Amino acid sequence: MIDRQHLRIVKAIQTHGTMTEAAKSLFLTQSALSHAMKKLEHEFDVPLWQKEGRRLILTQAGESLLGLAQRILPQFEHTESQLRRFAQGKQGILRIGMECYPCFEWLLKIVAPFLKAFPDVDVDVRRAFSFGGLQALHGYDIDVLITPDPLHLDAITYTPVFSYEQVLVMHNDHELGDKAFITPRDLVKETLISYPVERSRLDIFSQFLTPANASVKSHKTIETTEIILQMVAAGRGVTALPKWLVEESKECESLIYRSLGEKGLEKTLYVGHRKQSDTLGFIDSFVAMAIEQGKQAKRTE
Incomplete structure (x- = not known):
């Protein structure tokens, strides 16, 4: 059975390239890492990597497992972060990805009333150019994406706001x-x-x-x-x-x-967010505030 540790290991192998460095990054011994993956290889009767000198190269099966790791691990981390914040008495954090350099000043006009409306929610803003906004949104690295150039995906909704x-x-x-x-x-x-x-x-x-x-x-x-x-x-x-x-x-x-x-x-500015329900409510509220700010900007032109 595939478990979370297998996903963390295969991602570490891809990142570091050697068993020594991968084990060190996960605070595991090399033998523990090797044993866990050999057990999985034996269960499915397929190799997950092969050696090229000192480096480990993922096989096609290993690449398939890596794809699962890249999709699932951020969701684990996102949920665990939320749980820790609940334990601290906080509602959560809104992580905003920006694909519009000059729109940062526009965003500030929304962040101020948002923080006032949600005193238990923090805001983190990231420039999405360096890591790919759509991929970050789909992979749970961010919660909303502000972009003038939406790339459509079935799991993502884009709302025009300005x-x-x-x-x-x-x-x-x-x-x-x-x-x-x-x-x-x-x-x-x-x-x-x-x-x-x-x-x-x-x-x-x-x-x-x-x-x-x-x-x-x-x-x-x-x-x-x-x-x-x-x-x-x-x-x-x-x-x-x-x-x-x-x-x-x-x-x-x-x-x-x-x-x-x-x-x-x-141009039109969009706020992208995942289609799944916003159980905490503050993502939908942020979108609503962005739409209202866009209306106010139009009225003052």
Whole structure:
């Protein structure tokens, strides 16, 4: 019978590559690790790994077991974390994955009332670019995913919460400020400043420049919104950001923006969450608060 220890072992083997390091990471002796897996191999009459020098390589059967480990172990950890918090008298923790760098400021407008409404629930926010938002949500590493580009999966529900326009931002003396809107060819001599995200996930490339077979003179990446806007205000380049974010920026007096294309580049922000019932209620409440915040933002435009 497959048990949790088998899953932990096969995951450790995949991660560390040797029996010595895998056993050390699990606080087991090598003999105990080897005995547990040999017993499972004997039960199913199939090898789970093979040696290549000092390293252990999973067989096809081992890879199948690893897939189960990657799906099941995060669910164990999630439930155990919740149980520990219940024992401490706390309701839980809401883990939010972000796939929208500039939307962090928007998220803060929801987190404050959420924490007030749920004093026994903590909030943890993670940048989802580094680990894959959809995979993290499906694997119980996060509880909700905030993304402008939903990748649909049967087990996940996406709720639209906020629509906005992505605009080109430049310093207020920029020559492109004389144009009614920006065309892809207008940017061929420009330095574009963006967040450190692959081009395929940047709207200004995937939905504006690349379809027109156009590009920019150079492309720089910066982690924080504030520094990007300061660089643009200083005339070091242009950037593409949500219009609402530019209007709320401390640098707004030094900046102007124009629509990307005659019709503009419209985006919608979604909150993704697993379809299973929210037994504690606070995930559904977070989604409801996000929808309300989106309505308020629309009313102030």
